[in-house]
Each structure stands twice: as C-alpha cells, then as structure tokens.
Amino acid sequence: MKWSEFFTSSVGKKLVMAFTGLFLISFLIVHAGINACIWADLVDSNDNGEMFNKAAHFMGASYVIRIMEIGLFLGFFLHIIQGYMLEFKNRARRKQGYQVAMGSKGSAWYRKSMGLLGTLILLFLIIHIQDFWIPSRITYATTLGEVTYNNGAPIHDVFTKMLVVFSSGWVVVIYLLGCFSLCWHLLHGFQSSFRTVGVHNKKYVAMAKGAGIFFSIFISVVFALMPISIYYGWVNNN
Incomplete structure (x- = not known):
C-alpha cells in the first residue's frame, strides 16, 4: 500500500487522529501549566502576574517554542481535517440504518457527537487565538503593554490582557462552553487514541479509560x- 493510500484509508485516518490527538493532549498539559501561573498571586500577593508574564x-521569545508552534498548528489542522472526514464517512454509514434498534445499548451520546463537540472546540479555538495568540505574537505592539521586573528588560504584559478579556461575563460563558465541550471530547478521544495505537489488553484499556x-x-x-478566577477577582494585578 502506498503512503498516499494509507493516509486516505480508514485505518490511516484513525491513526492520524490518534497520534495528533495524543500530541494535542501533551499541548494541553503544557498550556494549562503555563496558564496556572496566574494563581501565583494567591501565594504571593506581590506577584501581580509576574510569574505568568x-x-x-x-x-514567545524562544525560537524552539516558536518552531514547535508550527508543528502544533499542523497537528490541529490534521486532527480537524481527519476528524471531519471520519465524521462524514460515519454519517454516510448511519444513513443506511441498523437492522436492530440499538436503544440504550448504543454508544454514549458524546461518542456519537464527536463532530459537534469538535466543531464547538474549533470555534472556541478561533476565539482564543484572536484573544491571545494574535495579540501576543503578531499585534503586540498595539494591543499589549509592557512591564519590567527587577530592572530587567521590558516584556509584554499578557496578564493584564487576560484581566481585560475575562472581565466580560459573556466571554467567560463562551470559554466555559469551550471547556465543557473539551471535557466530553477528551472523555472519548483520550482512551480511543490509546486503543487505536494498539492498546487492547483489558487491564491497560481499563487504565486508559480511568x-x-x-x-x-x-x-x-x-x-x-x-x-472564573479572573472574573470574580480571585486574582488581579493590584
């Protein structure tokens, strides 16, 4: 089988989804770790966003990280495209219907709604990129202020940008909907990725599910x- 045929086959598409999914899961861990730095304010009242900034x-300044961002966007692109291709193929199959009604024995709703959940996450991602990635990578000169710590070189004040963005209740609601969609998407995608790459032993499958x-x-x-922490004033730069 040619490589081109492999990536257009059902197995190839699922493998691309699995590997890009696992890669994006690792990104979520790093991204959450970076963003969690906003809570340094809860430990040190004088932090004022310093750790996060x-x-x-x-x-933003590391060339290695910037190069990895290219791989990240490529991973998002492949995951989204392959996801939609699989979704359209599955929908085409469902139109044929089942000979026996599945009833409550069918798949959980979130497994059958991966396309919808993925679309909601995509819309959230577009908003998130517009709110933070573009200002911190492209338009920072006009959209971000600068702050200096310990007489060092001035750096972009992304923390204040977060305070401004999340001061609007409707924006917070959109982000919470994105987190809700992400939770259900991961609930199936996490264990499904491991099964696709070859984890079939009952013990390890159970571990992957847990x-x-x-x-x-x-x-x-x-x-x-x-x-939520920013909207309710649990963290601030005062």
Missing part, C-alpha cells in the same frame, strides 16, 4: 477556573 514571555476520565475532568476544570 515571564512564562508567557519565554514561550486515566482518560481523570484527565478530561481535571484539565477542563483547570482551564475553566482560569476565567
């Missing part, structure tokens, strides 16, 4: 708490 500056449930809930709650 320094972490954001490192991510880890997937924990990760899906934990990472989504962490992301959701960030806009």
Whole structure:
C-alpha cells in the first residue's frame, strides 16, 4: 500500500487522529501549566502576574517554542481535517440504518457527537487565538503593554490582557462552553487514541479509560477556573 493510500484509508485516518490527538493532549498539559501561573498571586500577593508574564514571555521569545508552534498548528489542522472526514464517512454509514434498534445499548451520546463537540472546540479555538495568540505574537505592539521586573528588560504584559478579556461575563460563558465541550471530547478521544495505537489488553484499556476520565475532568476544570478566577477577582494585578 502506498503512503498516499494509507493516509486516505480508514485505518490511516484513525491513526492520524490518534497520534495528533495524543500530541494535542501533551499541548494541553503544557498550556494549562503555563496558564496556572496566574494563581501565583494567591501565594504571593506581590506577584501581580509576574510569574505568568515571564512564562508567557519565554514561550514567545524562544525560537524552539516558536518552531514547535508550527508543528502544533499542523497537528490541529490534521486532527480537524481527519476528524471531519471520519465524521462524514460515519454519517454516510448511519444513513443506511441498523437492522436492530440499538436503544440504550448504543454508544454514549458524546461518542456519537464527536463532530459537534469538535466543531464547538474549533470555534472556541478561533476565539482564543484572536484573544491571545494574535495579540501576543503578531499585534503586540498595539494591543499589549509592557512591564519590567527587577530592572530587567521590558516584556509584554499578557496578564493584564487576560484581566481585560475575562472581565466580560459573556466571554467567560463562551470559554466555559469551550471547556465543557473539551471535557466530553477528551472523555472519548483520550482512551480511543490509546486503543487505536494498539492498546487492547483489558487491564491497560481499563487504565486508559480511568486515566482518560481523570484527565478530561481535571484539565477542563483547570482551564475553566482560569476565567472564573479572573472574573470574580480571585486574582488581579493590584
């Protein structure tokens, strides 16, 4: 089988979805870790976003990270395209119907709604890129202020940008809907990725499911708490 035929086959598409999914899961861990720096204010009242701004500056100033961002966007692109291709193929199959009604024995709703959940996440991602990635990577000269710590070189004040963005209740609601969609998307996608790459032993499948449930809930709650913390004034730069 040619490589071109492999990536257009059902197995190839699922493998691309699995590997890009696992890659994006690792990105979520790093992204959540960076964003969690906003809570340094809860430990040190004099932090005023310093830890977060320094972490954001490192991510934007490192050439290695910037190159990895290209791979990240490529991963998003492949995951989204292959996801829609599989969704359209599955929908075409469903039109044929089942000989026996599945009833409550069918797949969980979120498994059958991966396309919808993925679309909601895509819309959330577009908003998130517009709110933060573009200002911190492209238009920073006109959209971000600068701050200096310990007489060092001035860096972009992304923390204040977060405070401004999440001061609007409707924006917070949109982000919470994105986190809700992410949770359900991961709930199936996490364990499904491991099964696709060859994890079939009952013991390890059970472990993957358990880890997937924990990760899906934990990472989504962490992301959701960030806009909530800012909106309700649990963290600030005063």
